[in-house]
Amino acid sequence: MQLDQVKAVISGGASGLGHAVATHLIQHGARVCLLDVNAERGAQAAQALGPLAQFLRTDVGSEEEVTAHLARAAEAMGGLNAAVSCAGILGAGRVLGKDGPMPLTTFARTIGVNLIGSFNLTKAAANLMQHNAAGEDGERGAIVLTASIAAYEGQIGQAAYAASKGGVVGMTLPMAREFARIGVRVMTIAPGVFHTPMVDGMPPQVYDSLCAQVPYPPRLGQPQEFAETVAFILGNRYLNGSVIRLDGAIRLQPK
Secondary structure, eight states: OGGGGOOOOOETTTHHHHHHHHHHHHHOOEEEEEEEHHHHHHHHHHHHHOOOEEEEOOOOOHHHHHHHHHHHHHHHHHHOOEOOOOOOOOOOOOOOOOTEEOOOHHHHHIIIIIHHHHHHHHHHHHHHHHTTTOGGGGOOOEEEOOOOHHHHHOOOOOHHHHEEEEEEEEEEHHEEEEEEEEGGGEEEEEEEEOOOGGGGOOHHHHHHHHHHHHSSSOOOOOOOHHHHHHHHHHOOOOSSSEEEEEEEEEOOOOO
């Protein structure tokens, strides 16, 4: 699809990678609806992005909220043909920490946001997209999920996070195969270490050490590079059912 024809919902769209995607798409004429749990930040982001953006305060872990808000977004934008899932939490912690075993609530919350949230967005979006008029190759929409290289090389302290992102990777192909009959593609990006607000407070020596771990280019990924990858996926109909590692060839060490 052409970017100026995109009508997209973006979870986690008020900051970080999601906001970079929203900015890039709007710059190319798309309409977007930001979904985020932070109401103040989301409203400010949508206002700054201009008339092609709107915001709906949404908990992606809630099936009811996601379903209702995607329907509202589609009505406001005059349709829905793209969904980008960027909402996520780190859920860091050892399974057997110094204060005892990890509480199940910690593990469950990470799964609830990262994996169940991605599932909720995908099924609600596909349900709406299946009613779109078919375009070239019969395409009716595209869904882009966000995993992580931790899905493949989870570090100590990332059991919950790696499990949640591994689940996103695991459901990409089955959903792409299922949605082939309705002309909806499903792709996933597994980013490496990116420069987001979470790294801004790092001491310089820690930041430099992190950059040095990336083979080439030896730096953190830029949100714009993630956004450009999303745009490439939306525009290339032969990308379907796969995971793209966007990581500068880094492979995470055990800790």
